[in-house]
Amino acid sequence: MLAFVKRFSLKRTKHPRGYEDPQVLASETPFTVNEIEALHNLFKKLSTSIINDGLIHKEEFLLALFRNSSMQNLFADRVFYMFDRKRNGVIEFGEFVRSLSIFHPHTPEHEKSSFMFKLYDLDGTGFIQRHELKKMVGALLSETDLGLSEECIEAIVEQTMVEVDTNKDGKIDEEEWKELVAKNPSILKNMTLPYLKEVTLAFPSFVLDSEVDD
Amino acid sequence: MNRQKVQRRVGKYEVGRTIGQGNSAKVRFGKNTETGESVALKILDKQNLHKNMMPKQIRREISTMKLINHPNVVRLYEVLASKTKIYIVLEFATGGDLYGKISKLRQLPDGRLKEDEARRYFQQLINAVDYCHSRGVYHRDLKPENLLLDAQGNLKVSDFGLSALSRQAGAYLDLAGDGLLHTTCGTPNYVAPEVLNDQGYDGATADLWSCGVILFLLLAGHLPFEDYNIMMLYKKIIGAEYSCPAWLSPGAKNLIVRILDPNPMTRIKIPEILEDAWFKKDYKPAVFEEQDEAKLDDVEAAFKDSEEHHVTENNEEQPTSMNAFELISMSRALDLGNFLKKKRCASKTNNAYGLKREIRFAAIGAANELVQKIEAASKPLGFDIQKNSYKMRLEKANAGRKGTLKVATEIFQVSPTLHMVEVRKTKGDTLEFHKFYKKLSTTLNDVVWKSDDTSDKTTNERKTDSCL
Numbered sequence: 001m002l003a004f005v006k007r008f009s010l011k012r013t014k015h016p017r018g019y020e021d022p023q024v025l026a027s028e029t030p031f032t033v034n035e036i037e038a039l040h041n042l043f044k045k046l047s048t049s050i051i052n053d054g055l056i057h058k059e060e061f062l063l064a065l066f067r068n069s070s071m072q073n074l075f076a077d078r079v080f081y082m083f084d085r086k087r088n089g090v091i092e093f094g095e096f097v098r099s100l101s102i103f104h105p106h107t108p109e110h111e112k113s114s115f116m117f118k119l120y121d122l123d124g125t126g127f128i129q130r131h132e133l134k135k136m137v138g139a140l141l142s143e144t145d146l147g148l149s150e151e152c153i154e155a156i157v158e159q160t161m162v163e164v165d166t167n168k169d170g171k172i173d174e175e176e177w178k179e180l181v182a183k184n185p186s187i188l189k190n191m192t193l194p195y196l197k198e199v200t201l202a203f204p205s206f207v208l209d210s211e212v213d214d
Numbered sequence: 215m216n217r218q219k220v221q222r223r224v225g226k227y228e229v230g231r232t233i234g235q236g237n238s239a240k241v242r243f244g245k246n247t248e249t250g251e252s253v254a255l256k257i258l259d260k261q262n263l264h265k266n267m268m269p270k271q272i273r274r275e276i277s278t279m280k281l282i283n284h285p286n287v288v289r290l291y292e293v294l295a296s297k298t299k300i301y302i303v304l305e306f307a308t309g310g311d312l313y314g315k316i317s318k319l320r321q322l323p324d325g326r327l328k329e330d331e332a333r334r335y336f337q338q339l340i341n342a343v344d345y346c347h348s349r350g351v352y353h354r355d356l357k358p359e360n361l362l363l364d365a366q367g368n369l370k371v372s373d374f375g376l377s378a379l380s381r382q383a384g385a386y387l388d389l390a391g392d393g394l395l396h397t398t399c400g401t402p403n404y405v406a407p408e409v410l411n412d413q414g415y416d417g418a419t420a421d422l423w424s425c426g427v428i429l430f431l432l433l434a435g436h437l438p439f440e441d442y443n444i445m446m447l448y449k450k451i452i453g454a455e456y457s458c459p460a461w462l463s464p465g466a467k468n469l470i471v472r473i474l475d476p477n478p479m480t481r482i483k484i485p486e487i488l489e490d491a492w493f494k495k496d497y498k499p500a501v502f503e504e505q506d507e508a509k510l511d512d513v514e515a516a517f518k519d520s521e522e523h524h525v526t527e528n529n530e531e532q533p534t535s536m537n538a539f540e541l542i543s544m545s546r547a548l549d550l551g552n553f554l555k556k557k558r559c560a561s562k563t564n565n566a567y568g569l570k571r572e573i574r575f576a577a578i579g580a581a582n583e584l585v586q587k588i589e590a591a592s593k594p595l596g597f598d599i600q601k602n603s604y605k606m607r608l609e610k611a612n613a614g615r616k617g618t619l620k621v622a623t624e625i626f627q628v629s630p631t632l633h634m635v636e637v638r639k640t641k642g643d644t645l646e647f648h649k650f651y652k653k654l655s656t657t658l659n660d661v662v663w664k665s666d667d668t669s670d671k672t673t674n675e676r677k678t679d680s681c682l
Binding site for chain 2: 042073120156160
């Protein structure tokens with residue numbers, strides 16, 4: 001059915017690869033059809049900024065986040081990876097909408113929490129391991145130009161492991177993660193974008209239009 | 215605008231302003247919400263207490279203090295513990311302390327207490343010390359800062375039995391070891407020679423020595439043993455090298471000499487003081503009723519660290535700590551709002567923050583230093599500042615076209631010397647907010663490293679060698 005819709009719409013409107021019918025996406029996400037259309041406008045901007053093929057490539061993604069397409073950033077890589085559900089190296093429109101829907105204010109917390117856990121599970125083992133946490137702390141600190149000694153990073157990681165790894169097996173499982181999130185809801189702060197509720201309202205100016213001023 | 219103040223509470227006590235700050239303890243004003251009675255809350259960090267610093271003796275003394283209801287002793291009502299802190303609930307003395315009184319007098323020419331007044335304080339001090347000693351409680355840290363005054367000007371000795379909590383073990387030993395004055399411990403001006411020698415000492419005679427130093431101070435207006443060089447100070451104390459002002463009455467001089475006897479064995483004892491002619495003048499023994507029942511299990515429980523006894527506290531003395539995940543979540547890549555928000559001209563690199571309403575940056579240094587620096591940076595800009603430990607609210611009227619600019623800041627602790635500072639616009643013009651932030655970050659230049667944009671590499675990269 002989905003494939004049919006996809007092929008159908010592709011034929012009719014010459015939508016690029018990965019385009020999906022807003023009706024279908026609206027039925028699967030908290031977005032309305034109008035909102036999905038608004039998101040499509042955003043997607044078009046993002047996906048044509050470097051390569052005009054209607055797919056968001058890594059460079060385009062980085063350009064949107066950092067205004068720098070060659071930026072090296074572990075977290076950007078991870079977010080891209082999470083958005084690229086088919087793992088084919090590009091973000092298609094359907095992937096874009098479904099992934100963004102997790103950031104919708106109406107999406108249940110456990111979905112947000114689970115998304116974030118997978119994002120931090122760098123090696124995909126089903127656990128956030130100590131070395132992964134350390135790698136991420138290191139990445140964040142280098143992002144902030146904050147030179148900290150190895151011992152200092154180690155101390156930050158150790159403190160958190162003691163706090164979170166309650167069964168003391170050296171890694172954080174999903175249960176421990178859930179407890180952590182319950183205690184520190186601010187960890188999920190980034191997982192909710194209030195803007196998504198008013199995507200159509202915001203539309204005229206929220207697109208990546210560098211000339212638009214308020 | 216009427217802003218509701220966050221009410222801090224510990225158990226049944228409302229916690230108010232800080233009224234005293236010692237080396238390892240803070241004293242806050244408190245109010246018993248059941249009775250409306252004012253109290254003083256002495257707050258100690260559990261981590262500052264040595265694991266083995268709470269021997270039975272100390273716990274027993276604190277328990278005994280709960281039983282003591284003497285007019286010249288600050289009452290100890292109860293002991294509470296939370297996960298990280300111990301709260302000692304004490305009687306609130308409204309008249310300040312003797313130290314303050316002496317300091318004020320000292321600013322006047324020939325400023326000192328009259329002999330009769332000094333005697334009255336000393337009599338009350340001896341009353342308190344005598345009574346506590348008779349119950350087996352020793353002070354070990356008697357000094358004018360611990361001598362409080364009530365509304366009627368009566369002396370009340372504070373911190374009986376508590377000194378071991380607030381003083382680091384071996385502090386004096388350390389002093390003797392390297393000859394340097396460690397800023398973390400108090401001055402040893404009031405300490406008896408046998409304590410300095412660390413040969414094991416009797417709490418009763420050592421307390422008396424301190425009473426002698428206090429009596430000297432009350433009468434002479436200055437300390438008997440003073441020296442900038444700590445080793446010299448030691449030498450003077452151990453040798454009891456001091457000289458009485460010529461104008462001291464012979465009776466007073468005689469008593470001082472008997473108390474400031476470096477040999478604890480021959481030093482005068484309290485019963486002899488009570489018989490001393492100078493002391494006895496106008497002497498009134500304390501009149502009070504003894505209390506024989508008190509609930510004591512709280513003391514044991516508080517120090518035993520059993521969680522079931524923890525009181526709830528809704529305010530931390532420390533900045534809110536930030537764990538590694540909260541730290542990570544500050545990554546710019548994880549804020550997908552960057553996709554969606556309006557952006558100003560991207561080519562203007564000096565406008566590096568995309569006009570966010572909230573900026574966070576990392577800063578190295580102690581949290582209270584950062585608070586001071588933010589304060590120092592904002593004041594000249596015309597901001598009104600409200601502080602609530604590590605949260606601040608800044609307000610500037612007529613800051614821009616949207617009127618009053620309101621900014622909230624908070625400091626989060628990542629490690630003792632690494633903090634995250636959050637600066638958030640709560641009201642007003644965003645452009646004005648960014649102007650403010652720029653000025654703030656320039657002022658904080660020596661502590662701030664974070665720049666939000668890759669194109670902005672003007673801040674220096676620095677290495678810190680350790681977390682502590």
